[in-house]
Amino acid sequence: MxxxxxxxxxxxxSTLNPPALEGTHVLPLRPLGGLRVAWEALLAELAQAPLRPLAITAVGGGAAGVESVLAVLARLRALQPARALKAVLVSRSVSLLPGLPRAAARSAQAALAAAGVELRLDTNYNAGDAPASDVLLWAAGAExxxxxxxxxxxxxxxxxxxxxxxxxxxxxxxxxxxxxxxxxxxxxxxxxxxxxxxxxxxxxxxxxxLGVGTPQAYLPQPRVLALLATADGNAIASWGPLALRGRWVQRWKERIDGDFLQRFVLQPHPVPPTRSSPVPRVST
Ligand SMILES: Cc1cc2nc3c(=O)[nH]c(=O)nc-3n(C[C@H](O)[C@H](O)[C@H](O)COP(=O)(O)OP(=O)(O)OC[C@H]3O[C@@H](n4cnc5c(N)ncnc54)[C@H](O)[C@@H]3O)c2cc1C
CATH class of the missing domain: 3.50.50.60 (FAD/NAD(P)-binding domain)
Structure with a gap:
C-alpha cells in the first residue's frame, strides 16, 4: 500500500528477530501485540497436550526477560499444577537488569531463584548448541x-x-x-x-x-520509575540508585497501570433524542 x-x-x-527453531514455541517479546496472540495460542495448545515436563528458556537478562519468565512460570503453575517445569534464563550480560541499580538485580535474582529458574549470566545464547527447549522467550533487547x-x-x-x-x-x-x-x-x-x-x-x-500553533521541544525526564512484577505478589521498584521489593510495590504498580489503561476505555455516550429525528423502530 x-x-x-x-x-x-x-x-x-521496535521488533525482535529470534531464531526459528523446529519443535520449539518461540515467543519474541516484541512486538507486544504479536506476543499476546502467540502466548494465548500456546496456552490453548498446552491445555490439550499431555502433562509431560516442559523446558522453558528465556534469552535476555533485562526487565522483559526477568518479568516474562516469572510470569510464564506463575501462569503455567496456576493452570497446570501437575506439569513439571524447568526454566533457565540466559544473558550475555554479566549481571541482571543492566541499567538498573544493583539492589534491583539482587531482588530479581532472588525472585528467579525462588521460582526455580536457573540463571546463566555472561553466556551467549547460540541456537545451534543450546539445549532443546519447548518454549523460547526471546527478550534480547529491541531491534x-x-x-x-x-x-x-x-x-x-x-x-x-x-x-x-x-x-x-x-x-x-x-x-x-x-x-x-x-x-x-x-x-x-x-x-x-x-x-x-x-x-x-x-x-x-x-x-x-500543519500551521496551527508553535512546536514544543521534548525534554526526557532524567530518571524514570521502573516497576517490575515478579509474579509472586511482589514487585521491584527502582528509582535512580534506589530499589525496593514488596507487595505494596505490586499494588502501587497495579494502581498506576490500571489508572493509565482506564484513560483508554471508551465510555458509551448516550445519544440525546431529538424532536426532529423519530426513534427508529425495529421490525420483528
Ligand atoms: C515484556 C515487556 C515489558 C515492558 N514493560 C515496560 C514497563 O513496565 N514500563 C515501560 O516503560 N516500558 C516497558 N516496556 C517497553 C515498552 O513496551 C515500549 O518501550 C513501548 O511499548 C514503546 O512504545 P511505542 O509506541 O514506541 O511502540 P509499541 O508499543 O511497540 O507500538 C508500536 C505499534 O506500531 C504497530 N506497527 C509496527 N509496524 C507497523 C507498520 N508497518 N504499520 C502499521 N503499524 C505498525 C505495532 O503493531 C504496534 O501497535 C516493556 C516491553 C516489553 C517487551
Missing amino acids: VLDYDVLSLNVG AHAWQRDSGLTVGASGYIRIDGHLRSLSHPNVHAVGDCADWADPLPKAGVYAVRMGPVLSRNLRAA
Whole structure:
C-alpha cells in the first residue's frame, strides 16, 4: 500500500528477530501485540497436550526477560499444577537488569531463584548448541524494523530513526518519529515511559507542522520509575540508585497501570433524542 503525505508521524515501535527453531514455541517479546496472540495460542495448545515436563528458556537478562519468565512460570503453575517445569534464563550480560541499580538485580535474582529458574549470566545464547527447549522467550533487547534502514531517513548505527528535539527526522523535517522506533544522539532506553511522554509533544508538533500553533521541544525526564512484577505478589521498584521489593510495590504498580489503561476505555455516550429525528423502530 502506498500512501501520500504532507506530514508523517512514525510510531511503529521496535521488533525482535529470534531464531526459528523446529519443535520449539518461540515467543519474541516484541512486538507486544504479536506476543499476546502467540502466548494465548500456546496456552490453548498446552491445555490439550499431555502433562509431560516442559523446558522453558528465556534469552535476555533485562526487565522483559526477568518479568516474562516469572510470569510464564506463575501462569503455567496456576493452570497446570501437575506439569513439571524447568526454566533457565540466559544473558550475555554479566549481571541482571543492566541499567538498573544493583539492589534491583539482587531482588530479581532472588525472585528467579525462588521460582526455580536457573540463571546463566555472561553466556551467549547460540541456537545451534543450546539445549532443546519447548518454549523460547526471546527478550534480547529491541531491534529496529529492517525497513527503516532502507527508508532514506537518517538512522543511527542500530537502525533507529534519528530525531531532533522537536521529534522530527534529522533528514526529513516533515517526518516525525517517537517511541521505540526513534533515537536521539544520546539514545534513550526503549521504555514506554518515554514513548508515552513524547505523545502530547508529538500531538502539538504535528499541529504546528500543519500551521496551527508553535512546536514544543521534548525534554526526557532524567530518571524514570521502573516497576517490575515478579509474579509472586511482589514487585521491584527502582528509582535512580534506589530499589525496593514488596507487595505494596505490586499494588502501587497495579494502581498506576490500571489508572493509565482506564484513560483508554471508551465510555458509551448516550445519544440525546431529538424532536426532529423519530426513534427508529425495529421490525420483528
Ligand atoms: C515484556 C515487556 C515489558 C515492558 N514493560 C515496560 C514497563 O513496565 N514500563 C515501560 O516503560 N516500558 C516497558 N516496556 C517497553 C515498552 O513496551 C515500549 O518501550 C513501548 O511499548 C514503546 O512504545 P511505542 O509506541 O514506541 O511502540 P509499541 O508499543 O511497540 O507500538 C508500536 C505499534 O506500531 C504497530 N506497527 C509496527 N509496524 C507497523 C507498520 N508497518 N504499520 C502499521 N503499524 C505498525 C505495532 O503493531 C504496534 O501497535 C516493556 C516491553 C516489553 C517487551
